[in-house]
Amino acid sequence: MSSADVAVKSRGMRPTNLADPNYFHKVVDCQWACPAHTPVPEYIRLVAQGRYAQAYMLNWESNVFPGILGRTCDRPCEPACRRVRLEDKPVAICRLKRVAADYRGDISGLLPKIPKKKNGRRIALLGAGPASLTVARDLMPLGYKCVLFEKDARGGGLMRTNIPSFRLPERVLNEEVQMILDMGVEARFGHEVTSLREVLDEEFDAVFVGTGAPRGKDLNIPGREEAARNIHIGIDWLTSVAFEHTKKIGRRVVVIGGGNTAMDCCRSALRLGGKDVRVTVRSPRGDMKASDWEIEDAEREGIPIFDNHQPTEFIVENGKLKGVRFARMQAEYDSQGRRKLTPTGDEAVFECDDVLMAIGQDNAFTWIERDIGVEFGEWGMPAVDKITMMSTRPGVFFGGDAGWGPENIIWAVAHGHQAAISIDLHCSGQSLKSARPGPGTSLVSQKMGLHEWSYGNQYSEDARVAVPHADKRKSLKSLKVEVELGYDVKLALEEAERCLNCDVQTVFVRDLCIECDACVDICPVDCINFTPNGVEEDLRRRLRVPAENLSQDLYISEDLKTGRIMAKDEDLCLHCGLCAERCPTGAWDMQKFTYVERQANPAGQLHCMAYIK
Amino acid sequence: MTFMKKPNVRHPGLRKNELGLTRRDYEGLLSTLCAGCGHDSISAAIIEACFEMDLPAHRLAKLSGIGCSSKTPTYFLNQSHGFNSVHGRMPSIATGANLANRDLIYLGVSGDGDTASIGLGQFCHAMRRRVNMIYIVENNGTYGLTKGQFSATSDRVSKSKKGEANLFEAIDLCTLAIHLGAGFVARGFSGDKEGLVPLIKAAFHYKGFAFLDIVSPCVTFNDHAASTKSYDYVRAHNEAMDRLDLVPEREEIIAQAEEGKTVTVRMHDGSLMRLHKLDDTYDPRDSESALTTLRKRYSKGQVVTGLLYIDDEDADLHTLLNTTAQPLNAVPMSDLCPGNAQLAKINKSLR
Numbered sequence: 001m002s003s004a005d006v007a008v009k010s011r012g013m014r015p016t017n018l019a020d021p022n023y024f025h026k027v028v029d030c031q032w033a034c035p036a037h038t039p040v041p042e043y044i045r046l047v048a049q050g051r052y053a054q055a056y057m058l059n060w061e062s063n064v065f066p067g068i069l070g071r072t073c074d075r076p077c078e079p080a081c082r083r084v085r086l087e088d089k090p091v092a093i094c095r096l097k098r099v100a101a102d103y104r105g106d107i108s109g110l111l112p113k114i115p116k117k118k119n120g121r122r123i124a125l126l127g128a129g130p131a132s133l134t135v136a137r138d139l140m141p142l143g144y145k146c147v148l149f150e151k152d153a154r155g156g157g158l159m160r161t162n163i164p165s166f167r168l169p170e171r172v173l174n175e176e177v178q179m180i181l182d183m184g185v186e187a188r189f190g191h192e193v194t195s196l197r198e199v200l201d202e203e204f205d206a207v208f209v210g211t212g213a214p215r216g217k218d219l220n221i222p223g224r225e226e227a228a229r230n231i232h233i234g235i236d237w238l239t240s241v242a243f244e245h246t247k248k249i250g251r252r253v254v255v256i257g258g259g260n261t262a263m264d265c266c267r268s269a270l271r272l273g274g275k276d277v278r279v280t281v282r283s284p285r286g287d288m289k290a291s292d293w294e295i296e297d298a299e300r301e302g303i304p305i306f307d308n309h310q311p312t313e314f315i316v317e318n319g320k321l322k323g324v325r326f327a328r329m330q331a332e333y334d335s336q337g338r339r340k341l342t343p344t345g346d347e348a349v350f351e352c353d354d355v356l357m358a359i360g361q362d363n364a365f366t367w368i369e370r371d372i373g374v375e376f377g378e379w380g381m382p383a384v385d386k387i388t389m390m391s392t393r394p395g396v397f398f399g400g401d402a403g404w405g406p407e408n409i410i411w412a413v414a415h416g417h418q419a420a421i422s423i424d425l426h427c428s429g430q431s432l433k434s435a436r437p438g439p440g441t442s443l444v445s446q447k448m449g450l451h452e453w454s455y456g457n458q459y460s461e462d463a464r465v466a467v468p469h470a471d472k473r474k475s476l477k478s479l480k481v482e483v484e485l486g487y488d489v490k491l492a493l494e495e496a497e498r499c500l501n502c503d504v505q506t507v508f509v510r511d512l513c514i515e516c517d518a519c520v521d522i523c524p525v526d527c528i529n530f531t532p533n534g535v536e537e538d539l540r541r542r543l544r545v546p547a548e549n550l551s552q553d554l555y556i557s558e559d560l561k562t563g564r565i566m567a568k569d570e571d572l573c574l575h576c577g578l579c580a581e582r583c584p585t586g587a588w589d590m591q592k593f594t595y596v597e598r599q600a601n602p603a604g605q606l607h608c609m610a611y612i613k
Numbered sequence: 614m615t616f617m618k619k620p621n622v623r624h625p626g627l628r629k630n631e632l633g634l635t636r637r638d639y640e641g642l643l644s645t646l647c648a649g650c651g652h653d654s655i656s657a658a659i660i661e662a663c664f665e666m667d668l669p670a671h672r673l674a675k676l677s678g679i680g681c682s683s684k685t686p687t688y689f690l691n692q693s694h695g696f697n698s699v700h701g702r703m704p705s706i707a708t709g710a711n712l713a714n715r716d717l718i719y720l721g722v723s724g725d726g727d728t729a730s731i732g733l734g735q736f737c738h739a740m741r742r743r744v745n746m747i748y749i750v751e752n753n754g755t756y757g758l759t760k761g762q763f764s765a766t767s768d769r770v771s772k773s774k775k776g777e778a779n780l781f782e783a784i785d786l787c788t789l790a791i792h793l794g795a796g797f798v799a800r801g802f803s804g805d806k807e808g809l810v811p812l813i814k815a816a817f818h819y820k821g822f823a824f825l826d827i828v829s830p831c832v833t834f835n836d837h838a839a840s841t842k843s844y845d846y847v848r849a850h851n852e853a854m855d856r857l858d859l860v861p862e863r864e865e866i867i868a869q870a871e872e873g874k875t876v877t878v879r880m881h882d883g884s885l886m887r888l889h890k891l892d893d894t895y896d897p898r899d900s901e902s903a904l905t906t907l908r909k910r911y912s913k914g915q916v917v918t919g920l921l922y923i924d925d926e927d928a929d930l931h932t933l934l935n936t937t938a939q940p941l942n943a944v945p946m947s948d949l950c951p952g953n954a955q956l957a958k959i960n961k962s963l964r
Contacts, residue, residue: 086622451616459620514844515804516649516832521657525624526636545624562848572624578617584649584832 012533012565015558018507021441024593026553027570028503030093033080035414037439037597038062040077040093041503045455047096048496050489055100057110057607062597064134064180064413065159067172070098071484072163074260074291074408082500085549086525086572089464091498095484099492101172112141112601114183119143121427124204125185126193129157130409131210131400133180134416138600139423140183147204148185151192152243155181158212158401159409161239162261164268166475169482196368196396206395206423209368209382210412213361213401219256223314227321227355231314234265234358241268241479250353252276254324256311257358258288263298265356270301271479277303278350280324282310282341284331297483300469301476309348310341314355323351361406381405388432389419397422420600437598443591446504447580453590455504457577459524460497467491501575505593508566510558512587519579519588520544525572528579533565543569618643631667639664641688651803651829652682652751656689658806659720659749662813663690673718674710678703678732681758682724682751682829701732704739707746708930714940715931718817719746726756729765729784740793740822745929747816747823748795750786751803753831754842761834770914772839787921788907790824791900796924797823798903800917802847803830808918811857815920818859820881821929828916847916854906854919855897858887878925888920897923 016023026032030040038059046055059066073094081090121144125132128150136146154160155177159168181187193199199207216233218224224231230250234257240246253274255266258281269277279298281288285307288295299305309326316322328346331339363381368374373393375383382391384398391398399415401407422432446454468485475481487495519528526544533539539554540547547554547569557566580588599605619640627635639660644653663670670692677683679700686695694717698706707721728736728750739748754767761774768783790798797819801809809827816823828847830836836843841850855876876888876897888897895902903922910917937944 086625458617459622461621514649514832514836515848516651516830516844517654517657517804517806518649521653522619524620524622526627527624545626545628548626561845574620574622576617576620578619581617582648582653584647 013536013539013554013556013567015565016553016556018443021439021595023553024443024503024505025439025441025595027505027573028593028595029080029082030077030091031503031595033076034063035076035411036063036417037595038077039503039594039596041499041501042594043100044091044093044096044496044499045501047099048456048493052100052103053105053107053110054607056104056107059097059100060107061599061605061607063410064137064416065130065176065409066097067101067176068159068168069409070094070096070101071168071172072159073097073410076410082502082572083498086574091500092464092467092487092495095467095487096492096496099487099489102486103489110607111179112606114140115143117143118145121145121205122147122203123423124149124199124202124207126199126207126209127157127211127400127402128152128155128177128187128189129210129212129400129412130159131402131412131416131419132157132208133177134413135208135210135399135420135423136183136185137180138417138420140180140185141601142424144427146185148181148187149191149193149199150187150189153189155187155189157210158235161242162235162264164238164241164264165480166267166271166478166483167264169480194367196374197372200372200396204395205427206397208397208399208419208423209402210398210400210416211402213363213406215362215364216357217360217362219311219357219359221311221313223316223321226316226319227314230321230353231355231357234261234356235361237356238264238268241272246272248273250274252352253278253354253356254350254352255279255356255358256324257281257360258283258290258305258307259358259360260290260294261361262356262358263290263294265358266298266303267301268479269354269356270303270476276352279303279305280309280311280326280350281305281307282329283339284308287331287339301472306348306350310343312347315349321353321355323349324355325349361401363402363405379405385432387418387436388422389415390422390426390432395426417597417599421598424600439598440594440596442594443505443507444594446590446592451581453504453577455501455590455592456497457501457504457575457590458497459500459574459576462494462498464498465491465495502573503593503595504575504577504590506555506568506573506575506577506579507589507591508555508557508568509587509589510560510566512585513557513560513566514585514587515560515562515564516584518582518584522578522582524576524578525574527569527571527573529567529569530560530562530564531567532563533559539567540569543567545569547571630664632669634664636660636664638692639670639690641686641691644688645684646681646688647757647831647833649832650681651753651827651831652685653688654803654806655749655751655809655827655829656685658803658809658813660689661806661810662817665810666814666817668718668817672716673720675720675722676703676707676710677722678724678727680724680727681753681831682722683727685751686720686722701727701730701735703727704732704735704744704748707748708739708742708744711744711746711930712936713942715745715936716940719744721746721748723748723750725750725752725754725764725766725786729786733765733784737789737793740790740795740824743794743796743821743927743929743933745820745822745931747813747819747825749813749825749827751829752786752826752842753829753835754783754840755831755835757831757834761831768841771841774834774837774840776839785907785911786826787824788904790822790826791904791907791922794822794927795824795922796821796927797920798922799823799825799920801825801827802851802916802918803827804844804847805851805918808853808856811859812920814859815857815880815886818880818882818884818886819923821924821927828918841914841916850914850916852892852910852915852917854890854892854895854917854921856889856891857920858889860885860887878923880925891919897921898925900924
């Protein structure tokens with residue numbers, strides 16, 4: 001331990017370094033949790049102000065597919081929302097994004113201009129899913145020529161093939177995919193790449209692999225082969241439904257699996273003629289992989305979920321599927337919380353006409369030759385750099401599910417942005433790491449007058465607003481009827497008011513503080529303290545309400561006149577600004593923190609950058 | 614002041630007391646005082662003390678007169694009884710209320726104008742009579758509501774915000790209180806909640822007239838460099854005489870007190886008060902010693918805080934008058950008013 005460390009240990013915590021862009025970024029829980037770091041509170045304010053086009057563009061620049069994601073995102077932002085810790089239900093961040101898309105109007109004039117004169121670089125993008133499309137969107141405005149290879153007849157990847165149109169209408173998908181293709185991307189649809197070497201032979205300046213995780217897992221239990229005609233791999237079946245090759249299914253359907261694909265399968269089956277559709281999962285219900293809201297949606301449509309059911313046999317009679325036999329399971333957890341599933345000895349048989357299997361996806365890289373410099377590691381996955389997205393062969397990049405295994409759209413977008421930065425640096429001969437641009441940040445006071453702030457600081461006590469649904473009798477009849485109707489303007493405003501504006505930060509100036517305690521007394525959630533310094537563990541215990549959420553930082557000031565420090569637990573701060581309103585000397589101020597993740601193409605970030613002054 | 618209501622939402626981890634209430638349940642309405650007013654800190658200290666004492670709010674009556682300080686009972690203990698009286702007349706109301714219902718706890722909140730000027734006479738007599746109450750003066754040495762004139766507790770060396778000299782001597786309320794028979798006299802500072810909350814709690818446990826003079830900077834008119842009641846001045850000249858520990862009746866004292874340094878006082882309700890003396894030249898049970906210390910320190914420009922004087926033996930008004938243990942407002946009318954025949958008999962005996 002150095003002498004400086006000893007000094008810190010005896011005196012306590014160091015003052016918070018506000019120059020570190022991550023400090024305030026972390027306070028904006030939703031933005032921090034979003035893989036693409038979308039400025040959530042900013043767009044929610046724009047929605048509240050009725051500036052839908054701006055809200056849309058802010059999203060589009062950051063996550064590329066606001067209309068699609070506003071309906072289908074896995075929303076890592078919502079479990080992170082501060083409201084969850086305060087009162088359980090997060091702000092409906094995802095559905096407010098959809099509002100921006102629904103009401104945006106014509107935004108064609110706001111899109112980046114594509115230079116007529118190209119920079120002479122050609123980039124191959126393999127797979128027309130969200131990752132590749134993001135790379136194209138970031139590189140096209142810089143003058144790159146992008147060539148997109150896609151085995152299907154249309155773009156969108158899993159967004160088209162795996163997400164049923166009652167959740168994501170084709171019109172919305174087409175619009176946002178087309179916006180990128182219209183930049184002048186050379187799309188080779190219906191062109192399946194069977195050899196990476198062949199692509200490389202075309203002498204592209206860089207190749208991006210965004211081919212997803214296209215292979216659905218199979219289940220090799222007795223009867224699988226005999227009943228093959230009525231057993232379908234979930235994602236393949238959904239693709240076939242999307243392209244209208246499959247138009248009906250048997251009356252009784254058993255879906256095997258507990259993830260989001262299983263939920264899409266069962267709901268699609270219901271619309272294609274299934275009358276008795278049931279979902280079976282081998283694990284307990286609480287361990288299901290599907291998002292809570294997707295499970296809710298399936299159950300609302302009357303689909304029962306049987307948990308602790310492990311399939312053991314496809315029962316075949318006269319060469320035809322008759323049903324599925326299950327072993328009933330029970331879960332036991334050891335002291336480390338590891339789960340062990342053991343059969344109870346009971347069995348169940350569900351008779352059925354068709355089975356849909358949605359038990360996971362794998363990557364498939366049989367088309368990548370193993371002697372071209374692209375190395376593979378564990379699980380047959382390519383060795384890819386986590387920051388640059390580059391494989392072991394310079395100039396070949398991976399992203400989305402192809403790079404990191406099955407995740408979701410928003411992760412694919414985040415990877416796409418990073419890959420585009422790398423490709424741009426690679427093509428101009430710069431270092432992918434040391435020349436990588438850092439985030440842009442700014443911190444601006446929101447004080448407008450004596451008691452006026454530029455944001456709505458009233459705390460809304462309203463419960464989360466439910467999204468209206470289409471009439472079930474109507475929506476269950478067709479794959480094309482969108483179930484969720486989305487918020488109207490009034491509901492959107494109500495929900496937007498629930499946002500706490502966590503990006504409007506409480507900024508403390510030590511030299512102005514007279515230690516009058518006004519802020520301590522007025523804080524509704526008791527997060528401000530004036531106390532002797534100490535080591536973090538001790539300090540956290542001593543606060544007005546002990547700071548037990550270790551994932552949330554303490555904001556520590558320099559020493560005050562009385563020798564104490566100001567220590568604020570960021571965990572539950574409402575960002576209501578009452579501390580700043582009550583402060584007689586202006587030692588507290590509410591300042592908007594803007595954090596923008598840089599992209600390959602700063603010109604494409606006009607709207608994001610407009611908020612950084 | 615702020616115009617925005619403090620939201621009802623609370624920290625889910627907020628501690629609860631024996632009644633199952635949180636600190637927030639002891640709050641009042643939105644304060645209309647200036648932002649940073651010391652009085653708001655005192656309200657917060659009262660809230661904290663009542664919360665920690667598991668006080669049922671309906672057992673307490675808040676009484677006040679006129680002034681910034683006297684507005685504050687609205688800002689704490691929303692569920693308690695309250696009476697906002699005429700300027701300087703709160704002591705009479707408190708005396709009357711106390712005589713009528715001895716079962717309630719009476720908390721008077723006043724200011725330096727309400728107590729040391731217009732209400733000085735009333736204040737003196739409430740002390741003489743040893744009314745069982747807590748009497749808090751939120752002392753900022755200025756008339757804030759009328760734009761910052763000197764008050765009667767403004768020190769002679771203090772200047773106004775615009776630099777005018779103070780021509781008159783200050784009334785030291787603690788000295789006055791010890792002279793006139795208050796059995797519990799303490800001084801606190803609104804900017805030192807850690808010292809203030811135990812003083813307020815001790816005052817609640819005391820049976821008799823408990824007087825608390827709390828220096829409370831006026832951020833608008835009296836928090837400047839030439840003031841002796843500013844945050845900076847009080848912090849620089851604060852001489853804490855002691856630190857208090859209050860041991861409730863139900864808890865045993867484990868640690869042994871260090872002789873000479875600690876004074877243990879058993880309060881009327883059975884709880885024990887531990888006084889850790891920071892200055893061992895005086896004894897808080899000796900009024901002469903307390904008065905000497907106050908005078909000496911004052912002449913050096915020091916602000917003496919802590920429990921300055923305690924008389925744990927003297928009786929309160931009800932004991933002195935030998936009134937019935939049953940509150941008078943609960944005595945049936947037939948007992949309270951013996952009737953005409955009795956009256957005639959008494960009158961006859963006096964002729």
